[in-house]
Amino acid sequence: MHPEFTLHPQLEQDTCVVMELAVCRVLLMNDARYPWLILVPRFAGVREIYDLPADTQDVIWREVGHCGSRLMDLVKADKLNIGALGNLVPQLHIHVIARRQDDDAWPAPVWGRGEARPYTAPARQKRLEALRLILAR
DSSP states (O other): OOTTOOOOHHHHHHEEEEEEOSSEEEEEESOTTSOEEEEEESOTTOOSGGGSOHHHHHHHHHHHHHHHHHHHHHHTOSEEEEEOOOSSOOSOOEEEEEEOTTSTTTTSOSTTSSOOOOOOHHHHHHHHHHHHHHHTO
């Protein structure tokens, strides 16, 4: 990890920190419509996964898989969506979204579908506690 690592301001604004894994910072997207994590490798100036050494890439994908499987178990979702778009936020970040057939956007992608519904403070705290518990295993 680079000591110069800072989170992009848009990610800072739209998320809250769940925890730190070996390589990635795990964030919760502040949109209660979808169980949505974002993993950000803690390296300064990285835009693409291929900009990192192969062994680091391997760790990132294991962390994505770990978070995805735990999130699916937690919310009993139907499908896991994983994406690293970066069109608006150039910092490398990987979306991990648990989808349900009855969610607001199904079966389309979640981007650009309606307005985000921020978590209430109690709901956010409850979701963070649950995530920290299952992701620590």
